[in-house]
Amino acid sequence: AAGVIQSPRHLIKEKRETATLKCYPIPRHDTVYWYQQGPGQDPQFLISFYEKMQSDKGSIPDRFSAQQFSDYHSELNMSSLELGDSALYFCASSLSRVGYGYTFGSGTRLTVV
Amino acid sequence: AQKVTQAQTEISVVEKEDVTLDCVYETRDTTYYLFWYKQPPSGELVFLIRRNSFDEQNEISGRYSWNFQKSTSSFNFTITASQVVDSAVYFCALSEALMQGGSEKLVFGKGMKLTVNP
Numbered sequence: 231a232a233g234v235i236q237s238p239r240h241l242i243k244e245k246r247e248t249a250t251l252k253c254y255p256i257p258r259h260d261t262v263y264w265y266q267q268g269p270g271q272d273p274q275f276l277i278s279f280y281e282k283m284q285s286d287k288g289s290i291p292d293r294f295s296a297q298q299f300s301d302y303h304s305e306l307n308m309s310s311l312e313l314g315d316s317a318l319y320f321c322a323s324s325l326s327r328v329g330y331g332y333t334f335g336s337g338t339r340l341t342v343v
Numbered sequence: 344a345q346k347v348t349q350a351q352t353e354i355s356v357v358e359k360e361d362v363t364l365d366c367v368y369e370t371r372d373t374t375y376y377l378f379w380y381k382q383p384p385s386g387e388l389v390f391l392i393r394r395n396s397f398d399e400q401n402e403i404s405g406r407y408s409w410n411f412q413k414s415t416s417s418f419n420f421t422i423t424a425s426q427v428v429d430s431a432v433y434f435c436a437l438s439e440a441l442m443q444g445g446s447e448k449l450v451f452g453k454g455m456k457l458t459v460n461p
Contacts, residue, residue: 263448272434272451273388286448318386324447332447334380334388 232256234323234335242341243311251306251338255323261285262304263332264296267318279304280326311342345370347437349452356425357460364420364455366435372396377411377418378436378449388434394418425459432456 235254243249255262261280265273275288279298290296293311298304308315318339324332346369356362368377379391392402394411402409406423422429436449 261447265449272453273449275448275450278448288448320388326447333390336387339386 234321234333236319236321236335236338238338239336240339240341242343244343245311245313247311247342249308249311249340251308251319251321251340253304253306253321253323253335255302255304255321256333259302259323259325259332261324261326261332262298262302263322263324264290264304264306265320265322265334267320267337268314269317271317273318273320276306308340313342316340316342345372345375345437345439345450347435347450347452349433349435349455351455352453353456353458355458355460358427359424360459361421361423362425362457364422364433364435364457366418366420366452368416368418368435368437370437370439372439374439376438376447378438379409379418379420380434380436380451381431382434382454383431391420391433422457425457427459427461430457430459 237252263278264276266276267273276290277296278286282298294308296306318337320334320337322332322334348367350365375396377394381389381391392409399411408421410419432454434454435452438447438449
């Protein structure tokens with residue numbers, strides 16, 4: 231079965247650089263979520279999209295932006311990277327039915343040096 | 344506000360021991376969903392179970408079992424006859440049940456690191 235695809239799997243950037251993370255949801259899933267997991271932390275919700283429109287926003291820094299495209303893939307753009315942005319970034323997708331639950335991708339490990 | 348508490352941060356057991364991971368949650372919603380995820384050292388989040396707030400039946404899946412008690416707001420997870428491959432961080436999570444188009448964001452507990460020694 232198709233899963234949520236995230237790319238790249240690993241990314242190393244320098245401080246103040248920009249990074250773009252991509253997420254390809256499971257086909258026919260209409261909702262995408264982004265989470266950030268710092269070292270030794272629990273995943274924290276960043277933002278979600280339903281049918282290409284932002285549906286909810288969590289603790290996402292202003293330096294970060296995201297969007298969902300017409301083919302339902304989503305990108306998380308991070309600018310002016312800081313050392314504290316080093317984390318695992320997960321994308322998840324779902325069908326927006328109550329209680330359907332959702333599937334996480336394998337994550338992108340971002341290291342800022 | 345929703346909150347998930349996993350009081351244990353780390354447990355170490357010897358193979359074949361049973362181990363229970365505690366999860367206590369807070370929510371003002373009457374309809375909600377509870378989850379358990381496993382995160383092995385490789386980092387991915389592996390879905391284990393989803394339970395809605397109206398279904399208090401306990402569930403067993405192989406060596407895994409879950410005990411949902413609404414009266415105490417707990418959703419505990421037991422691994423029977425633990426194995427080395429069970430070593431991972433386990434997260435309990437909670438989401439509201441929203442109508443279509445809403446966000447079912449998850450609120451995670453801090454996680455519990457389980458080490459199973461041979």
